[in-house]
Amino acid sequence: xxxxxxxxxxxxxxxxxxxxxxxxxxxxxxxxxxxxxxxxxxxxxxxxxxxxxxxxxxxxxxxxxxxxxxxxxxxxxxxxxxxxxxxxxxxxxxxxxxxxxxxxxxxxxxxxxxxxxxxxxxxxxxxxxxxxxxxxxxxxxxxxxxxxxxxxxxxxxxxxxxxxxxxxxxxxxxxxxxxxxxxxxxxxxxxxxxxxxxxxxxxxxxxxxxxxxxxxxxxxxxxxxxxxxxxxxxxxxxxxxxxxxxxxxxxxxxxxxxxxxxxxxxxxxxxxxxxxxxxxxxxxxxxxxxxxxxxxxxxxxxxxxxxxxxxxxxxxxxxxxxxxxxxxxxxxxxxxxxxxxxxxxxxxxxxxxxxxxxx
Amino acid sequence: xxxxxxxxxxxxxxxxxxxxxxxxxxxxxxxxxxxxxxxxxxxxxxxxxxxxxxxxxxxxxxxxxxxxxxxxxxxxx
Numbered sequence: 001x002x003x004x005x006x007x008x009x010x011x012x013x014x015x016x017x018x019x020x021x022x023x024x025x026x027x028x029x030x031x032x033x034x035x036x037x038x039x040x041x042x043x044x045x046x047x048x049x050x051x052x053x054x055x056x057x058x059x060x061x062x063x064x065x066x067x068x069x070x071x072x073x074x075x076x077x078x079x080x081x082x083x084x085x086x087x088x089x090x091x092x093x094x095x096x097x098x099x100x101x102x103x104x105x106x107x108x109x110x111x112x113x114x115x116x117x118x119x120x121x122x123x124x125x126x127x128x129x130x131x132x133x134x135x136x137x138x139x140x141x142x143x144x145x146x147x148x149x150x151x152x153x154x155x156x157x158x159x160x161x162x163x164x165x166x167x168x169x170x171x172x173x174x175x176x177x178x179x180x181x182x183x184x185x186x187x188x189x190x191x192x193x194x195x196x197x198x199x200x201x202x203x204x205x206x207x208x209x210x211x212x213x214x215x216x217x218x219x220x221x222x223x224x225x226x227x228x229x230x231x232x233x234x235x236x237x238x239x240x241x242x243x244x245x246x247x248x249x250x251x252x253x254x255x256x257x258x259x260x261x262x263x264x265x266x267x268x269x270x271x272x273x274x275x276x277x278x279x280x281x282x283x284x285x286x287x288x289x290x291x292x293x294x295x296x297x298x299x300x301x302x303x304x305x306x307x308x309x310x311x312x313x314x315x316x317x318x319x320x321x322x323x324x325x326x327x328x329x330x331x332x333x334x335x336x337x338x339x340x341x342x343x344x345x346x347x348x349x350x351x352x353x354x355x356x357x358x359x
Numbered sequence: 360x361x362x363x364x365x366x367x368x369x370x371x372x373x374x375x376x377x378x379x380x381x382x383x384x385x386x387x388x389x390x391x392x393x394x395x396x397x398x399x400x401x402x403x404x405x406x407x408x409x410x411x412x413x414x415x416x417x418x419x420x421x422x423x424x425x426x427x428x429x430x431x432x433x434x435x436x
Contacts, residue, residue, distance in 0.1 A: 112419055115416065124415065125412070125415075126412075149395040150395075156403065
């Protein structure tokens with residue numbers, strides 16, 4: 001089935017909020033009833049209505065948010081133990097691990113939603129897939145592996161461009177391009193690795209990536225040290241390899257299946273119709289005006305097996321505009337990690353919090 | 360008609376299963392050997408063996424031997 005941007009990135013901001021609000025209110029009620037720890041947290045922050053309906057929420061921004069950190073300190077799930085199908089984890093350097101519980105339905109739903117979102121830029125077919133990573137990593141139980149494996153469903157003839165010892169394998173890259181380089185193919189990797197292990201070798205060897213579609217995530221901190229920002233990244237790929245179809249994305253294991261995807265022009269990230277972002281002033285918690293950076297809150301109607309539908313991230317971001325870009329709704333950028341936030345291990349950061357610049 | 364024995368052979372080979380394993384009841388992630396990585400190998404093996412192209416939705420939905428059988432029926436009709 002063909003899925004276009006008009007199917008996933010369709011709603012103008014006001015329509016979106018009108019649709020999201022009742023669904024998110026219902027989800028809040030569902031999670032309060034199904035997850036006592038979540039209910040206690042909400043009571044503690046002044047949303048004291050138990051599982052009931054007493055409190056009215058007139059806007060998405062009024063809904064109580066949960067700091068993502070809570071998934072490290074508490075077991076927060078809205079399904080019974082025997083219904084848990086998968087537990088996703090994101091590890092950090094301090095040993096604190098988020099644990100996200102999915103039942104069978106939630107696991108399938110998140111995979112379908114991710115597929116639906118990605119198909120807007122990949123098309124319906126599984127494309128030959130170049131993975132900017134190693135099989136060794138993919139076999140590990142890291143969150144980075146989970147990121148690669150989640151994307152691998154969209155590809156075929158998967159080719160890893162790092163060998164088993166994580167060294168660049170130029171012959172694998174050249175072999176892939178010889179087989180598939182003259183028709184659309186998918187490239188996936190974490191931003192910093194894509195730059196180092198794909199862009200740099202491809203440029204040096206004069207390789208043609210012009211039929212590729214690159215999907216990448218993971219943040220810019222490591223590249224900022226080399227003075228490479230998103231605009232440089234895109235223009236260098238275009239100029240030296242011919243690759244112009246590039247989509248950065250932002251998402252996190254705590255809201256698995258929801259991805260905020262860069263539009264074709266590359267100026268911003270966009271929210272799928274099931275999700276939205278709110279930027280908050282970190283001192284007053286008020287929503288900031290477009291153009292004013294703050295802390296990113298992400299909302300999504302997807303999380304049903306755990307209370308992750310309204311989350312305050314540890315990432316700084318800025319809304320650039322509303323209903324004025326490639327696709328409707330808010331368009332935004334992630335600016336990096338809140339400075340006092342826990343530093344995570346770089347490898348896992350790439351997958352656990354794609355788009356977060358904690359690398 | 361689906362040749363069930365042929366389908367079982369593809370499962371055994373792609374998932375590296377011994378003869379003693381009952382294939383018809385298998386579910387994705389129901390056993391250690393059918394994990395995400397093995398799932399990709401299984402999809403590729405099915406495509407090769409039956410000369411079909413499995414699309415993204417079907418890769419995600421192919422969550423059991425029975426589902427794989429249904430998928431093949433759809434393709435081979």
